[in-house]
Amino acid sequence: MSEHPVIVTGANGQVGRRVLRAWRHEAPGFDYVAVARQAGPDWQAWEAGQPPVVPKARAVVGLWGVCFGTLDETRVNLDLARAAQDLAAATGADRVIHLSTQSVYGRHCQNAAEDQTPTPANPYGTAKAEMEEMLRGIHAPKPVILRVANVIGADAISRSLAGDAPVVLDRFADGSGPVRSFIGIADLARIIAALVTCPLDQCPDVMNIASPVDLPMDAILNAAGRAFEWRDAPAGALPSATIATDRLRASGLPQPRATSAEALYRDWQLHAD
Known part of the structure; x- marks a missing residue:
């Protein structure tokens, strides 16, 4: 097994810094070097186009990205994906873990499976769908899309x-609130760690990552003890946005442990800023 470290980009982001906290709490079984545009307590300063922070790496984990803005603004995600691939090639890494989003399914996101054609409905989902399409033409280093x-x-x-x-919260005509798929940060960190260390031929091309139990948003608020108000759902609001996890369950990867609102809330607090 390679002794070279894993390079983690976007270490100062919402997901990046929480994944690093999860790995400090539960060691992933490999060394890693985390980077961001500005140095921080647990990461080095590095930008795309600069020489790699280490000469050799076993994998690159791309936790960077732009979630909000216009389509032109969110299309920076394509540049970041290319940069992650280039970084892997420059350091001899054999794989790159790319974070995509369930938003690629758009409004057709009811137990959506990986073989479903992406139909994004917002700029972020569109940019990530374009990123995925670009990565499909790359064979090495292997892109792994989550x-x-x-x-x-x-x-x-x-x-x-x-x-x-x-x-x-929106309330729909049947009296229910929005139902969504969730994933806890510790579970995401375990899955990424397993994808970094497993044999390359066991890495999926694309995989949905979520808890097997979809939850109403009000359950999360209740678990947090937070009061909230209802409003009639506006036209076009989605009662449900959920993704299938059959491929994850059959993969041999670590399975999500946080499958209730209470467990997800505890996970959040454990890895909070």
Whole structure:
């Protein structure tokens, strides 16, 4: 097994810094070097185009990305994916873990499976779908695309919980609130670690990453003990946005442990800023 470290980009981002905390709490079984544009407590300063921070690496984990903005602004994700591939090639790494999103499924995101044709409905989803299409033409280093569900602690409901403004949820005609797929940060960190260390031929081309249990957003708020208000769901609001996890369950990769609202909330607090 390679003794070269793993390079982790985007270490100062919402997901990046939480994955690093999870790895400090539960050692991943390999050395890693984390980088971001500016140096921080657990990462070095590095930007695409600069010489690699280490001469040899076993893998690159791309945790960087732009989630908000126009299509032109979010298309920087394609540049970052190319840079991660270039970094892997320059250091001899045989794989790159790329974070995509369930947003590539757009409004057709009801138990959406990996073989479903992407139909993104917002700039972020469109840019990530374009990133995936670009990566499909690359064979080495192998791109591994993870279509990640709402990462608790780095998603919209978590941002609402972290703020002081009143929280308002949509309520649909049947009296229910929005149902979403989630993933805990510790579970995401374990899956990434396993993909870094498993034989290359066991790495998927693309895989959905989520807990097998979809949850209503109000369950997360209740687990956090946070009061909220209901409003009638506006036209076009999605009652459900969920992804299938059959491929993950059959993969041999670590299976998500945080499958309840309470467990997801505890996971968030454990790895919070």
